[in-house]
Amino acid sequence: MVENLTTDVLVVGAGPAGSMAAKWAAKSGARVLMIEKRQEIGSPVRCGEGMSKDWLKEVGIVPSNRWINVEVEGARIFSPSEKVLEINEKHAGNEVGYVVERDAFDKQLAIDAGNAGVDVLLKTAATGVIRENGKIVGVHAKRFGEPFTIRAPVTIGADGFESQFGRWAGLPTNLALKDMDSCLQYRMTNVDCDVRYCDFYLGSVAPGGYVWIFPKGEGLANVGIGVQLSQIHGTAEPRKYLDAWIANHPAYSKGKTIDVVGGGVSIAPPLKQTVTDGVMLVGDAARMIDPLTGGGIANGCIAGKICGEVAAEAVREKTPTKEFFQKYEKGWRARFEEKLYRNWLAKEKLCTLSDATFDKVVDALEGVKLQKLSVHNILKAVHEKYPEVTREFETFL
Amino acid sequence: MNRETGPDASDLPDPEAASGEPLSGRASVRRPERALPSKKHLHIESSGQLCIYCGACVGVCPLNCVYLDETRITFDEKICTRCEICVRACPVGAIAID
Numbered sequence: 001m002v003e004n005l006t007t008d009v010l011v012v013g014a015g016p017a018g019s020m021a022a023k024w025a026a027k028s029g030a031r032v033l034m035i036e037k038r039q040e041i042g043s044p045v046r047c048g049e050g051m052s053k054d055w056l057k058e059v060g061i062v063p064s065n066r067w068i069n070v071e072v073e074g075a076r077i078f079s080p081s082e083k084v085l086e087i088n089e090k091h092a093g094n095e096v097g098y099v100v101e102r103d104a105f106d107k108q109l110a111i112d113a114g115n116a117g118v119d120v121l122l123k124t125a126a127t128g129v130i131r132e133n134g135k136i137v138g139v140h141a142k143r144f145g146e147p148f149t150i151r152a153p154v155t156i157g158a159d160g161f162e163s164q165f166g167r168w169a170g171l172p173t174n175l176a177l178k179d180m181d182s183c184l185q186y187r188m189t190n191v192d193c194d195v196r197y198c199d200f201y202l203g204s205v206a207p208g209g210y211v212w213i214f215p216k217g218e219g220l221a222n223v224g225i226g227v228q229l230s231q232i233h234g235t236a237e238p239r240k241y242l243d244a245w246i247a248n249h250p251a252y253s254k255g256k257t258i259d260v261v262g263g264g265v266s267i268a269p270p271l272k273q274t275v276t277d278g279v280m281l282v283g284d285a286a287r288m289i290d291p292l293t294g295g296g297i298a299n300g301c302i303a304g305k306i307c308g309e310v311a312a313e314a315v316r317e318k319t320p321t322k323e324f325f326q327k328y329e330k331g332w333r334a335r336f337e338e339k340l341y342r343n344w345l346a347k348e349k350l351c352t353l354s355d356a357t358f359d360k361v362v363d364a365l366e367g368v369k370l371q372k373l374s375v376h377n378i379l380k381a382v383h384e385k386y387p388e389v390t391r392e393f394e395t396f397l
Numbered sequence: 398m399n400r401e402t403g404p405d406a407s408d409l410p411d412p413e414a415a416s417g418e419p420l421s422g423r424a425s426v427r428r429p430e431r432a433l434p435s436k437k438h439l440h441i442e443s444s445g446q447l448c449i450y451c452g453a454c455v456g457v458c459p460l461n462c463v464y465l466d467e468t469r470i471t472f473d474e475k476i477c478t479r480c481e482i483c484v485r486a487c488p489v490g491a492i493a494i495d
Contacts, residue, residue, distance in 0.1 A: 037466075037467065038467055039467065044449075044450065046451055046452070125466070160452070160456075161452060161453070161455075161456040162452050162455040162456045162465065163456055164455065164461055164464075167461045168461070174459050175456075175457065177482065177485075180456075180457060180486070182453055182485070182486045182487070182488045183453075183488060184488035184489065229457070229482070229485055229486055232485055233485065234485075235484055235485075235487065235490040235492070235493065236487070236488070236489055236490025237485070238488035238489075239488055239489050239490065260449055260489075261449075261451070262449045262451035262453060262488040262489060263451040263452060263453055263488075264451070264452065264453035264456045264457055264486060266456075
């Protein structure tokens with residue numbers, strides 16, 4: 001028989017956003033319990049493992065060689081006819097900077113949370129919410145298969161792409177087909193990758209998404225694909241597209257796969273609501289992934305910090321209400337909502353482009369030194385060479 | 398799933414909305430009245446031969462009726478409408494309808 005528990009702040013899910021929220025809630029004085037259904041934090045990995053690095057300091061993460069594989073100089077974008085656009089790391093967005101060992105990264109963040117005083121329970125899955133007078137006051141859970149309850153005035157849903165907790169709590173996190181990607185990745189050794197770059201291949205090789213090569217060391221890389229669900233119809237399409245791409249690229253076709261990673265990625269506009277009485281959502285569970293790049297770690301961690309601080313404050317003031325949680329809602333929105341929305345608009349457009357148009361866009365940008373990489377600047381550069389291509393993008397100019 | 402704690406019918410969104418526009422009707426998430434396509438069977442191969450336990454099927458289910466343990470995936474036959482979104486979402490083809 002597992003004992004029922006009570007705590008100030010309950011965090012469901014021990015990924016980066018959950019650990020970050022837990023850590024900052026504990027640092028702000030709350031009693032925090034974080035539960036994780038798996039037996040090991042960070043494993044199995046469900047990630048391309050690329051991330052930017054300029055945000056780490058803001059949330060108190062110290063870079064460490066325990067989880068950094070490679071520091072890249074930039075990104076290379078390949079059009080369908082494999083014209084190349086090089087982008088410096090600073091301008092390349094949410095997925096370029098470090099290539100990391102995600103399981104080690106997640107463990108480090110959980111260690112930081114534990115050191116801040118957070119209690120952690122593994123093999124513990126939430127199975128539903130406890131509702132009293134219409135408010136969420138905790139969760140029903142199973143630990144090593146045995147049912148018990150955890151009560152808390154504040155519950156933070158950080159259960160990743162599945163986003164079940166939020167939906168139980170009545171927050172609509174459902175996605176349209178065009179706003180999600182199905183992804184598959186092989187970690188491959190014996191490949192001819194360039195450790196200076198994260199590579200992205202656009203066009204019909206990956207409908208509505210891209211193929212990525214993120215180098216993890218000499219001869220070792222994550223080779224993955226994301227495809228938009230509205231553009232695929234059969235079964236196992238991501239695997240078929242990825243296998244076809246690899247077969248067509250001699251630098252990778254001789255590679256040996258030593259790990260298979262899969263998962264869903266939201267490429268959605270920002271949610272209208274991420275809080276309700278007693279509940280806040282954070283990270284992938286709150287659909288905070290950048291819809292253009294598919295990168296979610298930075299946004300999850302940045303929002304996680306704000307979420308944890310607001311949770312502790314709500315406990316202190318005894319105000320775990322939807323109204324009080326607006327502080328979190330406004331906080332994360334001020335930080336990156338506009339970018340999410342803009343990048344979602346850009347994604348909506350990009351996933352309709354033909355291979356010929358992709359070729360023209362990348363060709364127009366080749367050799368052009370952009371001061372700042374933005375959708376606006378890119379379109380201006382394309383407009384100068386191929387005005388017909390930018391006609392349909394006038395809303396962005 | 399505990400009947401008292403799990404999602405009740407009134408919480409569930411319309412699965413049809415998931416294949417078209419985003420669920421904008423955030424206020425009215427009503428379960429549609431209609432018969433299940435009972436002749437179709439959904440099979441989730443989660444013994445490990447195909448399934449990689451990535452959870453894509455769980456996150457895409459518009460009715461939140463697919464569940465992932467560490468090494469087992471199940472779905473609620475009574476709620477599932479065989480919309481087949483999880484079939485598309487599975488990156489390795491471990492879910493089939495017949």
